[in-house]
Amino acid sequence: MALVIFGSVYEGMARYKDKSEYQRIISTYWGRVIAAFSILRNWERFVMVKTSREVEKLRCLQGVRFYNTILVIFCHTSLSFLMGPVANTKYTETDEKKEEKVNYPNLQLHNIKKERIKK
Known part of the structure; x- marks a missing residue:
């Protein structure tokens, strides 16, 4: 967030100088890096319509x-x-009567054992 604020202020202050001074500041390596985080410059590039x-x-x-x-x-x-919301996720995740069950919070399918221990 600090980088965005700094980049916006830096690039905004450079805009108030004359055009050649602005181009000189922005054409340097660090000037381009800092200006890349400028909100105003990015907004202008975002709304620009190319034809x-x-x-x-x-x-x-x-x-x-x-x-x-x-x-x-x-x-x-x-x-x-x-x-929908699952009120009792512990029951949903540990129910062994189903052949397949769904872990609703993570939306992952889990397979349970098909063979059950016969008592």
């Missing part, structure tokens, strides 16, 4: 990313409703 020929060719991938994100959110939401 080149290569970007236009890959525009359909943005739609695929959007639908994939919606699908992941939908699946996680529906699974959280289906699974």
Whole structure:
């Protein structure tokens, strides 16, 4: 967090100098490293819209990313409703009457012994 604050302040102070002085500060190795943590500089790079020929060719991938994100959110939401909270996890993890059981907090499948000791 301190690095982000320092980088933002350092890069912000450099912006108030004239353009050539700013470019000289940012073009050094340590200037680029510190400016990489600047909130303002990263925000400008994040919201910048590139309109080149290569970007236009890959525009359909943005739609695929959007639908994939919606699908992941939908699946996680529906699974959280289906699974629900488990009030007694000790019973769920130690129940030997089931052939397979689910460790609900970790969502890992565990196999238990299929052969039981006959008494």
